[in-house]
Amino acid sequence: QVQLVESGGGLVQAGGSLRLSCAVSGVTFSSYSMGWFRQAPGKEREFVAAISWSGGGTYYADSVKGRSTISRDNAKSTVFLQMNSLKPEDTAVYYCAADRGLSSVRGGEALYWGQGTQVTVSS
16 A cells, blocks of 8 residues: 655744655655645645656756755655745645656656645744
């Protein structure tokens, strides 16, 4: 059974930082590209960041570029999203996603998804 479990969300003031984690089990993690998405109330889910299976390729939405860093630890089957200089508009439920294909992850069509972790940024 494949499981993606996000953690690290919470309430933070604007300008603060959070580090999200997504622990993956049930698949050969090092063979999968990973991504982070978010969905704010009343809005569609949107791409945040993605990373290739090797970690050699990283991709970001313009809205978080320069403020966020996606990374992975293949030995621990975990992907991270470090978010700095948080803004109230970053408030959303953040989901991690996994797929063998990087394009599928970036396109929001990943095979596996986590349950999400809430990030709330107060002004």
